[in-house]
Amino acid sequence: MGRTTYKGNPALQIVTEGVTYPTVPLFAPGNTIIGRVCRRAALVSTEASVQITLCGRAKSKITVRRHNAASHGTTTTHYRGRFTLIDEDAHRQTIFNGPLHVADSSDNQTWSFVIDIPTHCSQRKLVNSVPANLSFLPLDAASVAIHRLPGTFDMDHSGWSSDREGFVEYWLEATILFIQHGKQRSETATLPIIIASANNDPPITDFGNRRYRELRVISSFRLLPNMEAAELTFQQKCQQLFGSSKVPRAAGKLELYMPRIMQLGNPSTVPLRLRFVPDKKLSSDNMHDIPIKIVLQSLRMTLMTKTTVRCAAAFSPREASDDTEITLNIWPPSPGQPSSILYIPCTGEYPPIDVGAKADFRLNSQAPRQALRKLYPRFTTYNLMHTHYFKFEIVATASGEEMKMNAFESVVILPASEARQAPVAAYSAHPGSSAVQQEEEAPPPPFQPRSESWIRPPAETDAPPTFAQAQEENVTRKSQEAERSTEAGPSVP
Structure with missing residues (x-):
């Protein structure tokens, strides 16, 4: 299932403002694309026209391989799905029409264009375009009217007996038609673009934390005061091994407050809070008034993504899913390097400790964590559905005894x-090229009127003077004026 790739040569080429290939331009729904179509190759034609078109589609494909016993071979079946997201006829412009002469020695012949990216999917292309059961979303006119344009997406998984593919892509396509030697000829150029999922709201501050807790019991003589590093006797070791009631026992609930909502690029750290709430009813009597020291050894998050594609089949839609995992070591922040000891609060009277803040953990696709570079937000479009869930693995120790907890x-x-954001470098060519960076102080783009993250307070050197400083400057200025008038002497009438 072919994706649209870059196509440009001296005969025809597309260039967007401020970005040149192999860097892929990045936009959002509602943005305006400003660019030009160029031709360097010589051409003389009495009649020519140049058109530019904005295109977008969502495609899915499932390939199933079955063993054929009769032929002792393999039978391959392909199932496909396709939805046109942008009405190409409504987003096609004729930017030149007339005689054309491009000389060998001349500069590029260019034609400028301005195209607005729609904010919603095309009703004309989607309403009742296929049977309703082939789409994850309803296809009636009222529903399609509120379907926002999905962001660029790419998934490709190859398996032993089946393959799953799905992508959402957008591109610009330019065509020049001309008459040469009595025959009509044409040249085409394409430029893939990235459309990011738009979010005009400010960064979230409520991550929808949910409490997950499990009962944990620690049995050890080392829980007693002054016994943390003591050498246990043979009898004590045997009592611990066989679970004797004489062994001090501390029981309680290990609580993890984990988010149900995350946001890419959010400047706030992801809240991951831990604490241990003792349960005196399940603890031994000699441990009721003894504080427990629990050290967090590791906190690991496995972020699992599930992408489901839907395709047309003979009798009913066919679906296939692809699961991928991204594992992140949150604590310690730098595995293998020494870090400060992090104690988990062992009381229900005080708030839990925020491990996410201590580890400075953010879900940022531009962060150094390489695994997050291709993390897509959750979305559902007509033939693709992309969701997430995660698993937390906690390892802690108390008096040398280890306890673990997994939460989903x-x-x-x-x-x-x-x-x-900054334009993204093309995946297939010039991997060493760097993306064009925006200026640090640039204001937000027009499609984000509510964002204020670009605002910066003035530097201290640029701040206005204080009242005392202003008074001192005023006294100095008057003193200097008096000295100048004395030196000049009295004025002559």
């Missing part, structure tokens, strides 16, 4: 509040 939760990953 579905999570909604939202797009970044500022969808317009």
Whole structure:
């Protein structure tokens, strides 16, 4: 299932403002694309026209391989799905029409264009375009009217007996038609673009934390005061081994407060809070008034993504899913390097400790964590559905005894509040090229009127003077004026 690739040569080429290939331009729904179509190759034609078109589609494909016993071979079946997201006829412009002469020695012949990206999917292309059961979303006119344009997406998984593919892509396509030697000829150029999921709201501050807790029991003589590093006797070791009631026992609930909502690029750290709430009813009597020291050894998050594709089949839609995992070591922040000891609070009277803040953990696709570079927000479009859930693995120790806990939760990953970022380098060519960076102090783009993250306080050197400083400057200025008038002497009438 072919994706649209870059196509440009001296005969025809597309260039967007401020970005040149192999860098892929990045936009958001509602943005305006400003660019030009160029031709360097010589051409003389009495009649020519140049058109530019904005295109977008969502495609899915399932390939199934079955063993054929009769032929002792393999039978391959392909199932496909396709939805046109942008009405190409409504987003096609004729930017030149007339005689054309491009000389060998001349500069590029260019034609400028301005195209607005729609914010919603095309009703004309989607309403009742296929049977309703082939789409994850309803296809009636009222529903399609509120379907926002999905962001660029790419998934490709090859298996032993089946393959799953799905992508959402957008591109510009330019065509020049001309008459040469009595025959009509044409040249085409294409330029893939990235459309990020738009989010005009400010960064979230409520991550929808949910409490997950499990009962944990620690039995050890080392829980007693002054016994942390003591050498146990043979009798004590035997009592611990066989679970004797004489062994001090501390029981309680290990609590993890984990988010149900995350956001790419959010400046706030992801709240991951831990504490241990003792249960005196389940603890031995000699441990009721003795504080427990629990040290967090590791906190690991495995973020699992599930992408489901739907395709047309003979009798009913066919679906296939692809699961991928991203494992992140949150604590310690730098595995293998020494870090400060992190104690888990052992009381129900005080708030839990925020491990996410201590580890400075953010869900940022531009962060150094390489695994997050291709993390997509949650979305559902007509033939693709992309969801997330995660697993937390906690390892802690108390008096040399280890306790573990695993927690599972579905999570909604939202797009970044500022969808317009620096352009992204093309994947297939010039991997060493760097993306064009925006200026640090640039204001937010027009499609994010509510974002204020670009605002910076003035530097201290640029701050206005204080009242005392202003008074001192005023006294100095008057003193200097008096000295100048004395030196000049009295004025002559």
